[in-house]
Amino acid sequence: MVEGIRNKTLALMLFSSPYRSQYADHLCRIAEKAMEKGYNVEIFLYGDGVHAQMNNQTPKTFFNVGESLKRLAEKGALIKSCLICSQARGYIEGDFDEKLGKYPSSKALNTVEFCTIYGFVDMILKADKLLTFGSS
Amino acid sequence: MSALRKNYILHNKVRGDQKLARICLLLMRLPRSDEEAERMYGMAHHAKEQGMDVEIYLLGDGVFCAKKGQKQNIRTALEKGIFVRASAKDLRARAISKEQVEPRVEIIEDLESIFVEDIMEKADRVISW
Numbered sequence: 001m002v003e004g005i006r007n008k009t010l011a012l013m014l015f016s017s018p019y020r021s022q023y024a025d026h027l028c029r030i031a032e033k034a035m036e037k038g039y040n041v042e043i044f045l046y047g048d049g050v051h052a053q054m055n056n057q058t059p060k061t062f063f064n065v066g067e068s069l070k071r072l073a074e075k076g077a078l079i080k081s082c083l084i085c086s087q088a089r090g091y092i093e094g095d096f097d098e099k100l101g102k103y104p105s106s107k108a109l110n111t112v113e114f115c116t117i118y119g120f121v122d123m124i125l126k127a128d129k130l131l132t133f134g135s136s
Numbered sequence: 137m138s139a140l141r142k143n144y145i146l147h148n149k150v151r152g153d154q155k156l157a158r159i160c161l162l163l164m165r166l167p168r169s170d171e172e173a174e175r176m177y178g179m180a181h182h183a184k185e186q187g188m189d190v191e192i193y194l195l196g197d198g199v200f201c202a203k204k205g206q207k208q209n210i211r212t213a214l215e216k217g218i219f220v221r222a223s224a225k226d227l228r229a230r231a232i233s234k235e236q237v238e239p240r241v242e243i244i245e246d247l248e249s250i251f252v253e254d255i256m257e258k259a260d261r262v263i264s265w
Contacts, residue, residue, distance in 0.1 A: 008256055010252070010255075010256060022164065022196040022197070023164065023196075025196075026164055026195055026196055026248075029248050030248050030251065030252060032248075033246075033248040033249045033251075033252045034252045034256070036249075037249075037252060037253065037256075039252070039256055128256065129255050129256060129259075129262055130262075131162070131255075131262060131264050132264055133164070133264065
């Protein structure tokens with residue numbers, strides 16, 4: 001890790017689902033490089049981009065987006081997902097669980113935090129640079 | 137994002153009266169599938185005319201822009217002093233040899249690494265397509 005740059009944050013927003021295009025791959029690879037260099041990374045999944053959060057992705061020949069997101073979260077990346085987009089696509093299985101402090105979802109990666117689009121606003125206010133991936 | 141919106145971003149001042157000095161453009165899509173690559177070229181030329189340093193990064197399908205002999209190719213951008221960098225891994229994945237690439241395009245093995253450093257430490261703005 002490079003000293004002195006840890007306080008800089010790169011925000012990445014994904015609009016496209018994985019395996020339809022390479023946008024999710026590019027996002028993950030850029031995020032991995034940024035973390036290797038010591039930057040904070042925050043990712044927001046929006047629209048069809050929320051499919052990147054699905055558990056147990058097992059592509060045979062493609063880059064595994066789910067595993068990459070899991071690795072990024074383990075290293076400290078913050079991954080947020082649009083609540084409304086996730087509800088629309090069947091990822092949310094009930095109301096907010098006060099005890100667990102999160103929305104129930106067996107289909108999504110545990111490390112993903114569901115929030116409204118205001119969560120994205122908070123993200124870009126803190127970020128030094130923002131990159132978008134996929135059609136906006 | 138519309139071209140108008142991106143042009144607004146380009147003209148938006150960073151802080152106080154300080155104008156943008158350096159802009160990075162990242163292209164990840166095919167040059168002929170829609171108008172986005174043309175928009176990127178338009179923005180790159182415009183930014184260069186405004187006196188900015190412009191860097192174009194070609195990743196994924198964006199590397200097709202680096203090929204020689206296209207009607208509206210990257211050569212015009214290179215002649216204007218715009219730097220163009222393409223991912224070696226993505227060129228190989230698409231069977232594009234070094235000989236097929238415009239001579240002044242810089243081919244970089246670990247493009248993502250260079251790109252991250254550039255946008256986080258040097259660039260005032262970064263826009264992706």
